[in-house]
Amino acid sequence: MLDEQRTGLVDYQMLIGGEWVEAADGSKMKSENPYKGTDWASVPDGAEADVDAAVAAARSALNGEWGALSARDRGKLMRRLGDLIAERAEHLASVESTDNGKLYKEMLAQAKYLPEWLYYFAGAADKIGGDVIPSERPNFHIYTRHEPIGVVGAITPWNSPILLLGFKLAPALAAGCTLVVKPSEHTPVSTLEFAKLFEEAGFPPGVFNVVTGGPAAGAALSSHPGINKIGFTGSDATGRKVLQAGAENFTRVTLELGGKSPNIVFDDADLEAAANGVIAGVFGATGQTCMAGSRLLVQKSVKEELLQRVAKRARTIVMGDPMSAETEMGPMATRPQFEKVMGMLARARDAGAEIVTGGDASPNHDGFFIQPTIVDASENTDLEVVRDEVFGPVLSVLTFETEEEAIEIANDTRFGLAAGIWTQSGQRGTRVAHKVRAGTVWINAYRVVAPNVPFGGFGHSGIGRENGFDAIRAYTETKSVWTELTGATRDPFSIG
Known part of the structure; x- marks a missing residue:
């Protein structure tokens, strides 16, 4: 130490x-x-x-x-x-x-x-x-x-x-x-x-x-x-x-x-596993990872259930001293990045975004802490937090009805670094993985790398x-x- x-x-x-x-x-x-x-x-x-x-x-x-x-x-x-x-x-x-x-x-x-x-x-x-x-x-x-x-x-x-x-x-x-x-x-x-x-x-x-x-x-x-x-x-x-x-x-x-990577959750997914994957994908590392799963694409029929699970867990994330074993999320790494993310959240609120949870600096901590934030963007897909890389603990939620629509939304970005697909159908998972434009695609997993696997x-x-x-x-x-x-x-x- x-x-x-x-x-x-x-x-x-x-x-x-x-x-x-x-x-x-x-x-x-x-x-x-x-x-x-x-x-x-x-x-x-x-x-x-x-x-x-x-x-x-x-x-x-x-x-x-x-x-x-x-x-x-x-x-x-x-x-x-x-x-x-x-x-x-x-x-x-x-x-x-x-x-x-x-x-x-x-x-x-x-x-x-x-x-x-x-x-x-x-x-x-x-x-x-x-x-x-x-x-x-x-x-x-x-x-x-x-x-x-x-x-x-x-x-x-x-x-x-x-x-x-x-x-x-x-x-x-x-x-x-x-x-x-x-x-x-x-x-x-x-x-x-x-x-x-x-x-x-x-x-x-x-x-x-x-x-x-x-x-x-x-x-x-x-x-x-x-x-x-x-x-x-x-x-x-x-x-x-x-x-x-x-x-x-x-x-x-x-x-x-950078990336604006989608986590795509279908209605046949194991929702508990998917919720854990979504949480780890965007709030792990305080969202400060190029592969952050910062866009949640969820099938409409399971949106409320999944969003409830994710929001409930987000509200209990323990923030504090990064050196403490109990801490689950630390501060933003730099003052400029803290200010950038806070500015993006302020502009999202001004644009009428629905903040499901979080949306502000943590009132309980000094340093560059931002609350785990979920923005329901299903009615406003042109928000800055939806289109641009935030590089912070901010999740944008979008919805889809069909597999084809999910692929279209996933690919509607200038980025293409990573993607997650959550489904219990091996055929669907493979089919969608082949159509999503991303250098790395995980099926029923997220944020895994290895020295022998190409990344980009x-x-x-x-x-x-x-x-x-x-x-x-x-x-x-x-x-x-x-x-x-x-x-x-x-x-x-x-x-x-």
Whole structure:
């Protein structure tokens, strides 16, 4: 636990080329504990010069000791890193909970699961093989290689910093890349604590670099000509800026962006299970997850019964200290996000939305607490809270009568990250899953991920996929090699 750190300001440095350093201009910024609403840590406020130094260090490692390692030896280092994460999971979770206000038990579960990403991709590192391609020309032997794409810039969010870093880190290391990480300015500390494990695990200096800072650091990383690939998790608005910045240098990108994911409940569903899934899908993590099931689509014949179950449970959710085992929902992770969600709820009320429960800040807590909120939008489907990602504990309720209508409503969004389907008919569940435009669909479940299962979205929910073996290919370039076998003199003006 970090009781001693909660009582005073803890000072951190950032990691560049294996050295812990301050920002080039000496600037610092503070990180706020959202439960207490007070500053608890100080970190460097990096900018362009620091990104330049980190990219140079990453390039040096790529062309040096790290680049010379065999894939098997990279895998060994990754497994050692996974072991260290498992050993320090409680500490990492405590730091993360202090920094972003999410439940310690949730952060601990994530920290304990994170090593599986390192183990899975470590096992894949020496299995990134190319192909021998049959040639129509008998005098050529043709094969492909998958080579590291180069230096990767990873820009990570404030809701689950080190787990979502792992989605990028593990396949990038397996592919042989080096990284420069820019964590959210709101939650930089757990990434800095995580960075301490790399030297202990035996990684060469410069393989993993962390530049803390605000938007200036993120913009410098996105537009840096020395970055070969950007992996970004965040909003679609910021993702668009990252994409535009990278386009100037033809930087490859993977974007895991927002969602407005539907939980679709049919009249034959187990309503108790569905209610639990809806609650976990939107109020778990205080709604601060890209895959939040923030739209409940319920068949009209069971709307009242299901809504009664969900509202009753929402009113009993225990809010409080994220470090307490009894707490079920913590505060919003940042002051700006708290203000954003409160503004959206105020505008929903002004538009005549029916607030079933919640709808305001919690009167019983300091910090950035918002009541679990349910908005019945069945008569007003154009509300902002229905159309846009809230990223808070707000559930919008919509109704449908037929399967076709449910699919139409589910797909009526610019997003397409995830969806849940609740039915006791396996045929219906599969049929609807195939027609809903979403990168991940759960049937009678919600919010489950694994390192070997691809994750990403359609539309404004992003570009590319993280996780799964194919994610490694996103961190490689494919090279085709033609070897002429006969040595015969060829016409220099012919092809083939």
